[in-house]
Amino acid sequence: MILYRIIGNDLPPRHKEGQTLSNLQFILDHEPTFPNTRKIFVLNRIIDPVNEATIIRLLDRYNMEYIRVPFDEKEYEQLDFQLESFPDADFLHSDDYRRYSKVAKLRALDYTYHKKNLYAMNNNGGRNTAIQHGKSIPNAKWIMPFDGNCYLSNNGFKEIRAQLEKYGKDTKYFVVPMTRLLNNSVLLNNLDERPKTPEEPQIIFRYDASEEYNLNMRYGRRSKLELLWRLGALENRRLNRPTVPWEPAERPYSKDKGNFKNIGWVFRLFSGNPQQEENKKEASSIRAFNRLLAIQSSLDSLDESIARRTFRHDKLFLYNEIDVNQRRYDYWTKHKEVTLAVERLEQAANEVLEGSQQRLAPISSTTQNGMPFETVPEKDELGPLSQNVTILTLAQYLLGNEKYGRGAANLIRVHFLNEYAVEDEDEYNSARRIPDDSHLLDFLSDQGYSFPSLSRVPHVVPKYSNSRILNTSDLTKTDLSSLLDCIRLLRKMQVLTHKEYIDLQAITAEFLEYLVTSPTGIHLAQMTDHRGVLYDLQVTAMAAFTDDVRLFLRVANRCRMRIGKQFKEDGTQPYEETSTRTRLLSSGSSDHQVERRALLHYQTLNLQYWTLLARGIQNAGIAKDIWHYTAANEGQISHAVVRHLQTYADTLPTLSPADADFARSRLRPLAYMAQAAFRHSHEKKTPIDDRVKARTEQDREWIERHVSLFGDQWSAEPLEEEELVHDILKIMHDDKIKGRLGVPPFWMLTSTNS
Template identity: 30%
Template sequence: MTTGGDDAGAASAVGKGAPPAPPTPSGGVAKAVVTRARRNGLRAALAVIFFFGFVSLVLTARSTSFSAAWGTSFRNAATIATSSGMLRKTTRTVVPLLVDSESQFDSNASVALELPSTAKTTAITVLSAAEELRAQPERRPEHMLLRTTGDVRTLRPKYALLRTIGNALPPRHDPARTLQNLRFILEHERLDDDEIAKHWVINRIIDPTLLDQLKALLHEFNAEFTEIPFVLHEYAQQPFRVVIEDQGVDHAHAAEVLEKGEGDWIRVLNQNEIYDLKNRYALSVNAARNVMLAIGRRMSARWILPWDQNSFLTQDAWRLIKTDLAYHDRLAVQNADNEGVHQLKYFLSYMDRLAQENDVVLSPNYTPNAWAEPQLIFRDDAREQFDERFRYGKRDKVALLVRLNVRGVWNEWGWSSWEQQRTFMNVSSDVDGVTVPQTGYVVRLYSGVASFEMNDKRAAYWRELKRGEGVVRVLEMLETRVMREVFRFSNKTLSVYSESKLAATRSNASSGDVRTLVEDAERAMRIQEPWTVTSNAALSVFNASQMFANYVDKPDVTDDGALIKHMVYNTTSLALAWQITRDPRYAAQALKFVEAWCGDSNVSTAMLPLLDFADLSFEGVQSGNPEYWTGGASGVRHTVILPMLLDTMRMLFFHAPESPAAVDEGKASFRVPNATRTQLISWIQELYTHLKTSVHARTLFHVSTSLYGLQYDLQMAAMAAFLDDPLEYRYTLGTMQGRLLTMLDSAGNLVVPIGVAKQPYMLLSLATWGIALDVAQQLNMTSHLLHFDMTSDGREETTSNNGLLCRMVERQIPCCERPTGEDASGNRIPTTAEDEGGRCVKLLQDARPVQLFIYQRIVRHAISECAALKALTSCTSLAAMEIGSETLSAGELSHYQLPPYPFLRHTHRSSSWFNRV
């Protein structure tokens, strides 16, 4: 249950009363009865009000002020009138409402507070995010629709007790306790006080069944509640966060993170940081608290208690709290004209965290042990609210406690500079050196796991660890739901090629593009012996013939890298030709090639699924030094064509077109035997597991700071999708932007590794990022890549309109450079637009078609998101160019590891498509 992420663990025994402290003005007089009487009961209602008013004046004249007496009479009259059916009952009409903090409290019992994130000060603004979020409106819903229902009070309460109802987070919480604890509160919390109003905020409940049960339970007890709805499409737009404050490194791939990440605590901490923005939407703990503050002010309550969902008040606890608040209200009235007396606007109520069943608080012998982090009480004119930049579990409540100068164990924690700037260096002016007093206590109902509720360091550690694990578990479940429900993910869906284009091409099989494809397939049909790693002499240091190996510094030796490329490009042409022509000969030949490389059961020709000996050093091996007996980080480049191979397998396994001849003759079309399919899928699974878990892959490929790291990500994502692992697929693609931090400098220039030719590396990098954008587009992540940037203080920026990738396109593609140039010393100098146009024309004249294709592919993605590129005519013109498919042979495209036959690939589309899903 997301009831508050901070675990102060601070021992703070609360006595039976709070120490005297400066007061606050009284707001206990109800100012109006806002209700709508039934027409036939209006006179009766007025008579009741007059009668009780007169009686109250007589009975209370000796001890109560005139205005207070009238407040009492109004309350009594409203109670009688409602019970007699004179006042209008709860309606179920949902109406949009923007409220002014000074306006009267509407008696409509079911309203929707539609609060725009850019609301002006005349409306409730506490729902707006912190200042950074206000600069990122697209990361928040344009309007947060709050559905409020229940019997709303017709009188202004003096006190408003509001509690959230959030999602349970096993293993931290027992999921059953959400309903159990809510029912316990509704059945047993009896404060017997007409001056306090209770209200619940259902905070983005993920499980629809649980949501219905919660609403039914609240309706059963006629409890007021407001719902902040969870919208899966909105959650899907929240990006992963790869840069952690104060570090400025790619947190998802950095070597130092990998080295430190073996322990449970570091692992969970890292995962929670990367899921930060997703946590802030799905769990939205501080946003919900700010909603409660807004509702409390909407009620015109003098004191607002925006508490966590499992907070329970005994009559004794409420008596202590109310006594203190009323006392300070009286003092405030007495000192209203004394500017030297500080006005108290906040109180603390420490928690008794139950480690046994809730019934213990019903016993007359119950004695609280209030030691856990406090709940806060706000006066209606308190300026502060909860900082929504602190996610659930990351000092979400403690951040405000620090700003209010409330000391606790949190003062001894390690705080990043970003956190310090928002807390210790930003102390609230509401406290001005005055200690926030404590009052009463609050019971934190049992979570279902007794060992987590003890007051010791061990329990605190496990509480935090299991809370973090619970958060990640819930968010991972949501990521899977996004893939299945929003993007209709299926491991059978082609990733590189478009199924719709293949189907459309069947009706136009005589086109020049198709003829070229079929010619390539016919050449592949004439190949007698399939490619295998055993075609070469054994190159690994262990002389194993099935080991994939090559020498990076001895190109004259035919290596396995060349063989696997030939195999994949030829099987791709065969599979595509089969899809279009429906000739099963092509499918049979493609299967023969794939089976020989990946899983021939008769002859041991299959490549062992590992890459430990890819890109060996010939000189190093010859030296006999064991340090050179494994390959380098560049070895992952040889399998970058895996997505094409996987699409070939999908076509063979799941997309068999019916052969016209087979249909006419009543014969079955081509089918892959189940045993063969299982064998080939197992080979992919073994390679995937090796690249994900082996020391060689983790310490070389995963943490690579160059193009090879990006190539590794694309391969891992492709295999995850093929193996029906949508969570890993989405996570891998969603964190690719971190690669930009090591591949580029801050200006967007490519950092070319030592000893690598600059121009080929630049073109290969652009080609690979183009592929990355193609794949990311399928999950609406293109904008995440293009808007990614770093601020000057080392923080991640997710809404830049000229992000790092935009600047890379600008620096590497002449047509997209802004009007600047370089002098003889390499310094950038201003030039004219005409000069840049001339450079673009020269580029178009001199570039090979495949080079233009690489440029155009990435530019078409970039101009939709990068403001500076969109403003350049030469750049938009490049994007609009048509490059004939006949000029892009499979051989040319293979030089840059690009999939052949682009006329059959997915077409770029604007990222705004997601809004139409």
């Protein structure tokens, strides 16, 4: 007889952390030695190498046999979520999903982890490894692939052995009922009697048994029950009925159905949570719920730990650091187009500084009531604020003039941190702490760890108010990704202090919490047009900035479910078109030109947000590239962008000069950013679905050949001077001046795709 114990990973809250080691120690200390029985332990894909090494040392100390099923991180990283098997595209944002119970929602989410669960948990894989290993042992007659926390007592084993000897000639499978323990020490009281055994049993296989466990049944999804049902051991469970249509169906009854007997008993050692081990329906429900939570949490933790080896929250998200740096070298070496663009940038930066002068009055010139500006910021100011900070930050980065960086930092201080603006600092006064009593500390300014100053501004800037300035409705309509990148750059240039940077992370974390948990945020997440994509862009950008890697990965992975909803195989955007036509109806417009512009505006906006999201995920480098992700209906972001550009490339020659200028101004940033996304995926050899491989290559070649149809990358934006007589056009113009086109200012200076 070969008694296997398959040892996996602890999964809190289903198991208490460290319970596997504790129970293994108990087995090694107290389980009897049985005649004609080899005990072998299967180390089943233990993820933590320190934990695995500890288990091996413990087994070696007791001279126990073991076999390893190693966890190969590279193999695991190739696996992806199951996102395309649900009844509807973007199912997790659907009305049907919203009506599910909490457990039903967890089960639907659990399915998305199917392949990752199969590999990392390897539940039935570990059992089958034991069965195959047992069959390779010459004298092995009975193979017992038991769970890692199973414990056999003397009397339990004696009954099993007696029944095997009595019925083993004619029976290939024996089912061993199990009871759960609330306290392992009851096994030490010498009362070795048959307990009540209502729990899921273990199975013993004769050496010539043909059945094995179903490798497509993951942990938490009938992994053992399926085989018990196929053998006829659980007829009353009606397990042949799949709970939901997307789950793998069980195999039919085994040809050995009925060839089994129930024998003996086995104990399952304590999991560490007494509520889960009682023989009650409630305990079973708690176990099931916690098992689902534990599986998903464990896999999320694993993904996060892998991602954190390369992820840095201070790495630029929207901008590519190498590209931005290259633009600076281009400017220094007098690259003609870059120089002209930087000159326009300098002019814009000077205008921003001049326009914000009253708003950025330093402490020394504040008003009588202590406010650092004359009026309270208006509603919908986040877009222009983001644009101004971006312009000033890029000007400091490329031109090296500190007045621009200081202006950008002061805008952030006043509007985000409720701090006063900081005046020009020098090495002598930069160590000051608090203005009104700093003269008392002058003699300390050149002492301690703060000398010489670690930054170019005071370590503590006083606040004028503790109230929040930005309103949340503005937040939900404005892309913050370029602003967050500018905060990173300002910190790297030492224009913001470390404390200010941390405070900004904390404020962003509050905004992020609002987006993820508030009714408004959840409603936005369920939108099927550009607003839902902007929401995902906001959450991923904020999660990256606040170092919330787990949330970043969750959104970066699940956002792909929107692709099959938003895009058809031919690249059209039915939901965006419907949304736009609804806006046109509500505005009362029936003008064909207005309709054409509105469709161009909103469809481009949707694709622009998708492209920014794809570029952010590409730059972060810790999640699957979404640019070429192919939905079940063969919809792709990359193909939708190219088809959109192709449609307008064909019609540009037929448009009036005004309409052609409008189209090019909207499409040019999208075209060049799409080119950068194509090049990134091509260089990284991103896997592409075989169904669309040829089409994707044609799209890449088209964008390389025709991107210039939409104008030169370095062209200045044309001024829109037409009279805006329609409400929808006014809204579109409002989007532009409030920075809601999904196009960062001077985007051409942050990309090297030309």
